[in-house]
Amino acid sequence: MKCNEAVKHAAGLALDDLDIEVRRDLEGHVASCAACRGVAERERRLVEELKSAPAAETSAARRERVAEAMDAAYREAAERAVLAPRTSRRWWIGAAAAVVLAALAVPLLMSGGNLKVEKGTGWVLRAGAKDQVALNPGDAVRPGDLVITKGVIHLVGPGRSKISINANSEVMYDISAGAPLLRMREGAVYGEVRSTELTIVVPSKGRLTIREGTFEAKLDVVLGYPGNPEKKRNLKVQVGKGNAVLEGPRGSLKVGEGQAATVTESGQVVDEPPSTGPLAPWRK
């Protein structure tokens, strides 16, 4: 190894992140070269001192304060019923959307913002609760609640909108943007949307927005946890009646009546051949 190479790799020696061969060559060189040995030793001492510099001190009071701030943020997001229009690059679109959403939010607010279980049973993890409880017909699903299903469950919402959640789904209900929003983590949802706007978002940032129509949104997602490495996060949407807008980080598409589209894992929105069968057959 030449001196210029040795100098280049000396920091790696100090940081202990060299390949074995490079490390061996470098150590051989510095053993016989006083100049490079000096460089390596100086960088080693510097790294040692940097690593031994005191870290931030921990504090139970700080942890408590931060946790309280987090809790407040959670409650604010879950319970806030004031309008919070989505970010738009064109402010006037955002302003127009705000007006529309404000009008649409009226029936939502008048209903108290809750969904009600019409048929089926499941589980619900209430906002802020530690344990999930049974969800039965007549029960309310409130903003911030996470619905966990084993079988199909049917809900009614603002303006007599209907939402069916397929078996083995996890869907969180939210109204922090002034209109109903479902955060789908797993499963599929069927909706008949009336007198409001419904938005569905998924972890891959796919977003479906529909007003006055019927649809099925299916999330092909298996979270990539150890032991379950498959990762599919495509949000597939089939529209029955009305129009929907499907958005992803890399595009958006208007999905018309009878049409289907997908937000892919990479955020692209692509057309899909529409299903020829009934919409969301699992809900029957």
Next chain:
Amino acid sequence: MKDDSVTRDEADLVRRCARGDGAAYRELVGRLEKPLLTFIQKYVGEPNLAEDLFQETFVRVVRSLGDFRPDASITTWIFTIARNLCLDHLKAKRRHREVSIDAGSGGEGGNVIDFREALRTLGPGPGAQSEAREQEAKLRRAIGELGGPKREALILRAFSGLSYQEIARITEAPVGTVKFRVHEAVQELARKLAPAAGKDQTGTGS
């Protein structure tokens, strides 16, 4: 903080946080308190501001949990949020390119990285106060002169103990680039801090 993949334990913690579980919040903050607060302190150089940014980071975590994708660790994701907050702050204050050499870390005009603790041991000895001050100034100057990417890579590696893979995700740079930046930062610091007579890094041997 070596593996950049999400663990089942982390995934459960994220789920609990997404449900508004206060105990999960405390657990999450406790796990990252030391490395994350250290990072923020070193990055912005103002302890009080660092406390605010630390708290704001976790508030944003709560607001963004719906966007969390479990293809990277929660650590990486939260450090990314914190880094963006720090960058926003530094941009707002135009400090990211205007590093004050003279101000201490506790003041409004503080330097970007507080190396004073390190200087206590890097300095020439307790008896040589003026020399120590000079050395301290040199080190601060050297740190201030490091390019932003090198500086943040060094902080994340040396002070917060993150892996190169984690830093690569946070800074959106290739792993090799991150490694190169850290090496360059160490070399540059060592070169700048070397006594004038000892600037012999290029070597003269074989």
